[in-house]
Amino acid sequence: MSLTSHSSTFLLPNLPTDDGPALTYALVILNQSIPKFTPLLWKHAKVHICADGGANRVFDELPGMFPHEEPSEIRKRYKPYAIKGDMDSIRTDVLDYYRGLGTKIIDESQDQDTTDLNKCVTYIRDSLYPEHPNLCILVTGALGGRFDHEMGNINVICCFPSMRIILLSDDSLIQLLPSKHHHKIHIDSSVEGPHCGLIPIGMVAGRTSTTGLQWNLDNTEMRFGGLVSTSNIVKENIVTVQSDSDLLWTISIKKD
Ligand SMILES: Nc1ncnc2c1ncn2[C@@H]1O[C@H](COP(=O)(O)OP(=O)(O)OP(=O)(O)O)[C@@H](O)[C@H]1O
Numbered sequence: 001m002s003l004t005s006h007s008s009t010f011l012l013p014n015l016p017t018d019d020g021p022a023l024t025y026a027l028v029i030l031n032q033s034i035p036k037f038t039p040l041l042w043k044h045a046k047v048h049i050c051a052d053g054g055a056n057r058v059f060d061e062l063p064g065m066f067p068h069e070e071p072s073e074i075r076k077r078y079k080p081y082a083i084k085g086d087m088d089s090i091r092t093d094v095l096d097y098y099r100g101l102g103t104k105i106i107d108e109s110q111d112q113d114t115t116d117l118n119k120c121v122t123y124i125r126d127s128l129y130p131e132h133p134n135l136c137i138l139v140t141g142a143l144g145g146r147f148d149h150e151m152g153n154i155n156v157i158c159c160f161p162s163m164r165i166i167l168l169s170d171d172s173l174i175q176l177l178p179s180k181h182h183h184k185i186h187i188d189s190s191v192e193g194p195h196c197g198l199i200p201i202g203m204v205a206g207r208t209s210t211t212g213l214q215w216n217l218d219n220t221e222m223r224f225g226g227l228v229s230t231s232n233i234v235k236e237n238i239v240t241v242q243s244d245s246d247l248l249w250t251i252s253i254k255k256d
């Protein structure tokens, strides 16, 4: 069984250079309050995509993060490469503004069966980075807010189990740990933890084993309606997880 490593170094000011094969980051901004560390993610990402109304958030909220600079300068510096979605939430003034700056506008209003996040992930995978094994998609504004949207966002990471996709809010991150790998999660306690969880999704997880947690699992069954590992605590710098089912890994993000 192959071992996959994970780390949240994208939350650090500088990406490490000696940390195994470098990941290529793509940033997707959803239509929710932009987390405070968004400028950092933007710096680390090679491409920046807004999901429909996510463009309103970049336009409205990013200038406020740089109170001593001109809003127009900030808006030009933080120009999305593309805006994709069903375009029912982006404001006309925002659409016109970014179109004028040269942002690609991809209107998929005909598709009312997949979410804007799904459309953005498909675009990044198929049109921007086909067959890129070291791609990692960071998604801001994915958690908190409307529960149907949150579940839709979690469903997207389950729709693309072979892709690295990380859902972020100011408070926590979520990613999928596919069962076909064993997982080694490097914890950077300066930016994340100690609260964490391992959550089965969609089915019973028959056997899961972990190390590095306060309440480790030892070939333990988890299911909704029974045991689900929430309010767990990271105890070591490395957490390992192996399971016969795909699991969600979540860890708290520290406020500085
Ligand atoms: N309150 C929220 N909580 C979590 N994610 C959200 C929230 N609002 C929007 N999103 C995410 O941002 C994406 C773009 O938001 P937008 O408001 O443009 O969606 P939408 O398709 O118009 O949604 P709806 O028509 O259901 O209101 C959504 O697909 C969703 O992934």
Ligand SMILES: Cc1ncc(C[n+]2csc(CCO)c2C)c(N)n1
Pocket (backbone or CB within 6 Å): 086, 111, 112, 113, 114, 115, 116
């Ligand atoms: C069974 C079912 N439930 C809900 C929707 C609605 N829906 C799901 S994704 C989406 C696009 C949002 O931008 C919309 C409108 C559907 N099509 N099918």
